[in-house]
Amino acid sequence: MTSQTEKDKRIDAIADWIIDGVRYSELVAKTCSEWKVCPRTAYSYIGAANAIVRDIRMTMKESLVREVADNLKDTYESARRDNDHSAATGAMRELVKLLGLAEPDKTEVKHDATDPIKALLGEIVNAPDKAQ
Numbered sequence: 001m002t003s004q005t006e007k008d009k010r011i012d013a014i015a016d017w018i019i020d021g022v023r024y025s026e027l028v029a030k031t032c033s034e035w036k037v038c039p040r041t042a043y044s045y046i047g048a049a050n051a052i053v054r055d056i057r058m059t060m061k062e063s064l065v066r067e068v069a070d071n072l073k074d075t076y077e078s079a080r081r082d083n084d085h086s087a088a089t090g091a092m093r094e095l096v097k098l099l100g101l102a103e104p105d106k107t108e109v110k111h112d113a114t115d116p117i118k119a120l121l122g123e124i125v126n127a128p129d130k131a132q
Contacts, residue, residue: 007045010035014049019056069098 002010010031017027024046031042072095079088096102 011045011048011052014045015052015056018046018049018053065098069095072098 013034014027014031017030022030027046028039028042031037031045032039037045072091076088076091076095079085079091093102
């Protein structure tokens with residue numbers, strides 16, 4: 001049986017492999033051969049390592065967003081000082097988009113006429129009423 005410390009070291013090593021870009025099948029094989037564990041245990045380790053990598057990526061993303069937001073705020077303030085209204089407006093728009101405060105753009109959904117199911121539904125909907 002493996003101690004919790006040893007298990008954590010293994011999970012950290014697998015997380016490093018994931019960050020290095022090792023494919024899932026290679027992760028399983030490498031984990032099984034490296035520590036002489038069954039594939040089920042390897043799947044468990046890989047799942048825990050994926051959670052760690054996900055947390056790392058979210059932390060990195062949050063810090064990057066914070067840094068870009070600070071740069072946009074600085075751009076906005078300097079543009080206001082220089083009376084450059086278009087640059088200030090542009091910086092504010094980008095900041096609003098970055099923070100997710102803007103309404104999503106409206107997009108029109110178009111149906112593909114080559115899809116047989118949609119074509120059949122179109123025929124059913126557009127068919128003349130035979131009951132008359």
